[in-house]
Amino acid sequence: MTAIRTAICALFLASLLLLVAPSVxxxxxxxGDVPTRLTVRPVPSAxxxxxxxxxxxxxxxxTAPRGAQVVVKISSPPASTVLSKKGRVLGFLWMTxxxxxxxxxxxxxxxxxxxxxxxxxxxxxLARLQIDPTFAALLNGATVESAAPDExxxxxxxxxxxxxGLLNARIEQGFxxxxxxxxxxxxxxxxxxxxxxxxxxIGSYEVTAYAIEDMQVVGKDTASFSVEKSGVVDFLGTMARxxxxxxxxxxxxxxxxxxxxVGRLFSGEGGH
Amino acid sequence: MISTPENMAAEIERVSPTVDSKxxxxxxxxxxxxxxxxxxxxxxxxxxxxxxxxxxxxxSKAFATFANTFGTFSHxxxxxxxxxxxxxxxxxxxxGVGCLSxxxxxxxxxLMTPLLMMIGIPSAPAVASDSCQIVGASSSGAYAHMRxxxxxxxxxxxxxxxxxxxxxxxxxxxxxxRALGNFDCWVKITYVVVLGxxxxxxxxxxxxxxxxxxxxxxxxxxxxxLVDEGYVELKARLTAxxxxxxxxxxxxxxxxxxxxxxxxxxxxxxxxxxFAIGLLVGLLTAVMxxxxxxILIPAMTYILGVNxxxxxxxxxxxxxxxxxxxxxxxxxxxxTVDAPLAMLLLVGSAIGAQxxxxxxxxxxxxxxxxxxxxxxxxxxxxxxxxLILPPAVWITLADVEGxx
Numbered sequence: 001m002t003a004i005r006t007a008i009c010a011l012f013l014a015s016l017l018l019l020v021a022p023s024v025x026x027x028x029x030x031x032g033d034v035p036t037r038l039t040v041r042p043v044p045s046a047x048x049x050x051x052x053x054x055x056x057x058x059x060x061x062x063t064a065p066r067g068a069q070v071v072v073k074i075s076s077p078p079a080s081t082v083l084s085k086k087g088r089v090l091g092f093l094w095m096t097x098x099x100x101x102x103x104x105x106x107x108x109x110x111x112x113x114x115x116x117x118x119x120x121x122x123x124x125x126l127a128r129l130q131i132d133p134t135f136a137a138l139l140n141g142a143t144v145e146s147a148a149p150d151e152x153x154x155x156x157x158x159x160x161x162x163x164x165g166l167l168n169a170r171i172e173q174g175f176x177x178x179x180x181x182x183x184x185x186x187x188x189x190x191x192x193x194x195x196x197x198x199x200x201x202i203g204s205y206e207v208t209a210y211a212i213e214d215m216q217v218v219g220k221d222t223a224s225f226s227v228e229k230s231g232v233v234d235f236l237g238t239m240a241r242x243x244x245x246x247x248x249x250x251x252x253x254x255x256x257x258x259x260x261x262v263g264r265l266f267s268g269e270g271g272h
Numbered sequence: 273m274i275s276t277p278e279n280m281a282a283e284i285e286r287v288s289p290t291v292d293s294k295x296x297x298x299x300x301x302x303x304x305x306x307x308x309x310x311x312x313x314x315x316x317x318x319x320x321x322x323x324x325x326x327x328x329x330x331x332s333k334a335f336a337t338f339a340n341t342f343g344t345f346s347h348x349x350x351x352x353x354x355x356x357x358x359x360x361x362x363x364x365x366x367x368g369v370g371c372l373s374x375x376x377x378x379x380x381x382x383l384m385t386p387l388l389m390m391i392g393i394p395s396a397p398a399v400a401s402d403s404c405q406i407v408g409a410s411s412s413g414a415y416a417h418m419r420x421x422x423x424x425x426x427x428x429x430x431x432x433x434x435x436x437x438x439x440x441x442x443x444x445x446x447x448x449x450r451a452l453g454n455f456d457c458w459v460k461i462t463y464v465v466v467l468g469x470x471x472x473x474x475x476x477x478x479x480x481x482x483x484x485x486x487x488x489x490x491x492x493x494x495x496x497x498l499v500d501e502g503y504v505e506l507k508a509r510l511t512a513x514x515x516x517x518x519x520x521x522x523x524x525x526x527x528x529x530x531x532x533x534x535x536x537x538x539x540x541x542x543x544x545x546x547f548a549i550g551l552l553v554g555l556l557t558a559v560m561x562x563x564x565x566x567i568l569i570p571a572m573t574y575i576l577g578v579n580x581x582x583x584x585x586x587x588x589x590x591x592x593x594x595x596x597x598x599x600x601x602x603x604x605x606x607x608t609v610d611a612p613l614a615m616l617l618l619v620g621s622a623i624g625a626q627x628x629x630x631x632x633x634x635x636x637x638x639x640x641x642x643x644x645x646x647x648x649x650x651x652x653x654x655x656x657x658x659l660i661l662p663p664a665v666w667i668t669l670a671d672v673e674g675x676x
Contacts, residue, residue: 053349084670165667198356233351248603259411262622
């Protein structure tokens with residue numbers, strides 16, 4: 001009797017633990033009692049950029065209530081981007097005529113879902129959560145300013161054109177991407193994987209997961225992972241920024257030495 | 273030095289090389305040069321094709337396979353540029369461009385920057401790191417040319433002094449013109465016009481020299497037959513070497529004060545003359561944002577009347593100093609110099625510059641000028657097309673626009 005009670009207690013504690021830190025044993029949980037909460041966890045939680053970095057794979061996993069669909073949004077920190085617009089000059093030449101700075105827009109945004117987004121939530125709701133498949137809602141908080149020295153104000157229609165241009169460029173670049181039906185759900189566990197391009201922005205990435213049932217958001221969880229320079233890359237990058245004179249001088253000395261070295265090597269070999 | 277038997281043998285060998293070993297040495301180095309030259313030409317042609325946007329099906333497939341094979345293990349993350357690129361592609365690019373720079377004495381910046389941007393490096397670090405790469409390539413090239421006796425140090429330093437004054441003044445002029453508006457537009461137009469004019473003039477002159485030499489050699493052959501018939505005097509008169517290029521502006525330069533002799537360049541002129549040319553080129557470089565070699569070499573050959581090879585060597589010599597200056601400015605004001613990127617390009621380009629300098633050795637001056645003229649025209653046409661053809665995308669991401 002005591003043994004059974006202990007077992008029940010242990011099971012209860014275990015499922016409690018699972019709620020706090022979801023693990024592979026989530027299936028053990030008895031359905032119906034306490035529905036599994038939505039959780040999200042990126043692995044690894046830190047991506048180090050060293051000299052041989054060529055992009056990284058970040059696995060995003062977690063738990064979700066049984067039967068719910070999952071949507072995950074991964075976005076890099078809001079940043080500012082400079083855009084240039086070409087126009088006609090003197091009637092026959094095409095060149096950059098205007099520049100604008102767009103602030104408060106993530107450089108990278110990946111959307112993953114277990115079913116087509118349009119079928120999960122209404123368009124308004126998708127836009128409100130900034131997870132609409134066109135990414136247009138991501139730009140809701142964006143500001144557009146002229147990047148020209150004279151700071152001529154930009155009209156609302158021009159601003160809209162710039163935002164659309166930015167959106168197109170990011171999608172073309174593969175930095176805004178949509179992966180519908182790319183989350184595998186097994187029981188109460190779900191998983192997906194983000195392949196981070198080598199030139200992805202640096203900083204703390206926000207991962208937001210939504211559980212959706214019957215056109216309703218029934219759960220939300222957030223987590224983050226960092227993408228940081230480390231090792232030689234960090235050393236050189238920091239030195240170039242903070243110690244520019246020494247960095248410049250050193251680079252030049254090495255460049256001249258290398259040039260003369262190769263020159264010597266070759267003229268020694270050539271024997272003319 | 274410790275005299276082990278091997279050491280002594282090597283020393284004797286070095287001090288008094290036997291005819292045999294020297295011959296073997298030479299032929300080996302010639303072979304090396306030949307192999308490297310072949311490689312260089314292939315890379316240059318491929319790079320130019322790709323740069324010009326010519327889509328050769330086989331080529332793009334080969335590039336893709338190449339990238340796939342080596343991309344997995346031989347990429348490097350560039351700390352300042354913030355992108356990951358293939359090592360071999362970088363070294364290959366450096367080699368091809370270095371070859372051109374050794375051959376013509378042009379910095380190759382006009383070619384390297386667009387190529388770097390094509391492989392995904394943002395323009396600001398591409399421009400800055402390229403200038404750092406030019407430091408190495410031009411030192412290597414200048415060293416090679418110096419050993420061949422192609423550098424007039426005095427002329428180079430005079431041009432440099434003018435270039436520094438002109439460049440400094442040019443930066444102020446740019447600031448003034450920018451305030452007037454529509455500046456970039458006029459810069460581009462001027463650039464295309466100047467480049468086009470230089471290209472056309474060079475081609476016209478060098479092709480006419482080529483034809484003249486050809487006619488001359490035919491005439492010479494005919495005269496050899498004439499000799500047998502006794503026309504010795506006539507032969508001597510007709511086969512006397514023609515003065516290939518007379519020195520222009522002679523009467524003007526002879527009247528200027530500060531006359532001096534530029535021994536290597538084989539000219540006597542006032543210091544003021546090359547200084548003024550350096551000043552003008554420096555001014556143009558600052559305004560148009562393009563390396564000096566392009567304008568300096570034609571200016572030296574056509575205005576100063578310097579032999580092409582000396583012009584190339586001297587231009588490289590002064591480029592060492594101008595590129596050092598630019599690199600330093602870029603590092604300090606923009607922090608956009610990517611050292612690993614520059615070094616990798618340098619490895620390729622320093623070797624390429626040596627090969628280029630050697631490739632140029634058997635070529636005649638006018639042959640070099642034909643090739644450079646064609647290259648200048650190709651760049652002009654590309655720029656012109658960029659200006660005239662409507663863009664595919666109106667609004668683009670702009671990282672900070674660089675100098676070139």
